[in-house]
Amino acid sequence: MSKGEGKRSSKKCLAYVAAFVVFQTAIILVFALTVMKVKSPKVRFNAMAVESFSSNNNNSTSINMRLLAQVTIKNTNFGHFKYQNSTLSILYNGVPVGEVIVPRGRASARKTKKFNISVDVSSEGLSGNDMNSGVLRLSSRGKVSGKVHLMKVIKRNKSGEMKCDWSINLATRQVEDLKCN
Structure with missing residues (x-):
C-alpha cells in the first residue's frame, strides 16, 4: 500500500x-419542523340536546333548562395534552346564564377526547x-389550558378556546344551527 x-x-x-x-x-x-411543532388543541361542542325546559312568561320572562352536550378536545400534536379543570360558560346576549366545569384530563396524541356534560x-x-x-x-365561551x-x-403550555353559537327552537325544544369556530 502506497502513501x-x-x-x-x-x-x-x-x-x-x-x-x-x-x-x-x-x-x-x-x-423538528414537523413533529415538534406544538399546536393548540381544538375545543368544541359536538352535539347538544335539551333535556328539560320550563319557562315563565309573566311580566318578566325567565327560562330554566338542562342541556346535554358532547364536548370534544381534538389534539393534533404528536404528544399527549394534559389539561386542568376549566370552565365553559353559556351566554345569552353576552350575559352568563350557565356554567359547567370541565374536569382535568388527558387527550392522547393525535386523538380526539370526547365526553358528555350537562x-x-x-x-x-x-x-x-x-x-x-x-x-x-x-352561545358558549371557554378556555381549556x-x-x-x-x-x-x-413540555409546552397550550390552550384551546371554545366559541360556539346555536339556537333553541322553543316549539320543538331542539338545538339548531350549532356552529363552533
Missing part, C-alpha cells in the same frame, strides 16, 4: 462521515321578543 492510496482512502472516509452528518442534520431539521341554564328577564319569536339564541408533552421530555 497515495492511504490518503485517498482517508479522504473517502472523511467524505462519507461528512455526508452522514449532513444527512442526520437534515433528518433532525425535518423532524349544564343547567337559568335566566331572569329575557326579552319577550326572543320568546315570542320562538327561537332562543345562545394545559401542557402538551412530547416524548416525555419537552
Whole structure:
C-alpha cells in the first residue's frame, strides 16, 4: 500500500462521515419542523340536546333548562395534552346564564377526547321578543389550558378556546344551527 492510496482512502472516509452528518442534520431539521411543532388543541361542542325546559312568561320572562352536550378536545400534536379543570360558560346576549366545569384530563396524541356534560341554564328577564319569536339564541365561551408533552421530555403550555353559537327552537325544544369556530 502506497502513501497515495492511504490518503485517498482517508479522504473517502472523511467524505462519507461528512455526508452522514449532513444527512442526520437534515433528518433532525425535518423532524423538528414537523413533529415538534406544538399546536393548540381544538375545543368544541359536538352535539347538544335539551333535556328539560320550563319557562315563565309573566311580566318578566325567565327560562330554566338542562342541556346535554358532547364536548370534544381534538389534539393534533404528536404528544399527549394534559389539561386542568376549566370552565365553559353559556351566554345569552353576552350575559352568563350557565356554567359547567370541565374536569382535568388527558387527550392522547393525535386523538380526539370526547365526553358528555350537562349544564343547567337559568335566566331572569329575557326579552319577550326572543320568546315570542320562538327561537332562543345562545352561545358558549371557554378556555381549556394545559401542557402538551412530547416524548416525555419537552413540555409546552397550550390552550384551546371554545366559541360556539346555536339556537333553541322553543316549539320543538331542539338545538339548531350549532356552529363552533
